[in-house]
Amino acid sequence: MAAPLYRQIAHKIREEIESGNWREGEAIPTEKHLSEQFSASRVTIRQAIKCLVEEDLLKRVQGSGTYVNEKKIEHNIFELQSFTEEMRRLNKEPINHVLNFQMIEPSEKVREVLQLSEGEKVFYIRRQRLVDDTPYVLEDTYLPVNMFPDLSYQIMSGSKYDYIEQIRGMKIKESFQEVIPILPDQEVATSLRLDATTPILKIQLHSVFYDGTVFEYSDIYFKSDEYKFTLRASRP
Template identity: 35%
Template sequence: MINKNSPIPIYYQLEELIKDQIEKGDLKPGDALPPEREYAETYQISRMTVRQAFTKLVNDGYLYRLQGKGTFVAERKVEQGLQGLTSFTEDMRARGLEPGSQLINFEVIPAPVRIAKYLSIEESSPVYEIKRIRLADQVPMALETTYISAEKVKGLTKEIVNRSLYEYIEGTLGFRIDHARQIIESSVANQIESEYLSIKEGAPIMLIQRNTYLEDETPIEVVKSSYRADRYKFMIDMKR
């Protein structure tokens, strides 16, 4: 259950334990959790440590607290965080669709002025330009272009891109992606988009630009995507 001698923090262990119980259905939405004092007693840990775990789970939308009444499992998790919102793969899986990808261009180019600005690098310094058609159940869903500084992220290859770009950036290179800014707008398909997405020219599309950053605001990537409006809706849950 909880290992007090583990190098893994106790509050984190408790967090995962409760999340598991929620995901396995042992704790259902609306259920009251045992009181904080009981957890402290049961696991022989301080109540403050229990609160640290609870507080994190409340912030992440798993639980909510009512003073004098107790702590309860939230109806559904809001604010899934970046993962479900930035990774096309995860996004599609969450929608019950089989994600796919078709690389149509991979090269290092001198950074265009706009891209250089977003990435906080010199104009014309080298950037990877990765162009892909994103598929859902084998049907084109979006046309996506990713820009990454070749000086910050070294050693990128087609193979890595096809496997998992994020895993390489976070796992192998050790960057910790912290936050992102997304800009969403409506438009209509131009000739190139209509061709790649198998839709008519002038059909509605959703343009999404995502800039991702490390904790200290260092830009890591810029992604510009054109989604088929007939197949894609952008959904977001937010806590106040």
């Protein structure tokens, strides 16, 4: 028994994408064009497109059109690497926009995680991490002032881990992370260019040196349409 026409068309469109004829990030032909190409009604074309949107091969952008989805970045939470390292490994050149850089009194939670004494201050830095002018990640980082007294806006416009390991000569051992699905507040949504009703993934993490010193606490917000998180488990 032959598959319904809309599924046959969805299969042909899928082949166009997989062969590279329709490239990632590009708009697909209009419904009118596809209707003529496949000798099918617009209703049938919409059904085919709906199937591929549900498969994450296509995405609809309100007021703009339908586009071939770019492959999500596979983020392995068991591998400690910076955003800069992760993007360069994928042959992408990241840009950091520092949205906020100030010295503050930490909250009780940040003070406890960083094991600070009463009165010790931290640098608070909010960075928008972009590739090709598209924001992928929003990062709120807290670093102890007494540990990094020379930290600057310019340094945080580059790679934080490059500064810590290559400039300061401190060796990072590991980080402890918690992944939480959330709805962003309006400020986070605006920074990621998202609707506030779009779910995102938040990682709360703290990182330590080989001597056990906690040097960083961060809240990192990931766009769920750009990232997928992987866990690799093996049987003992």
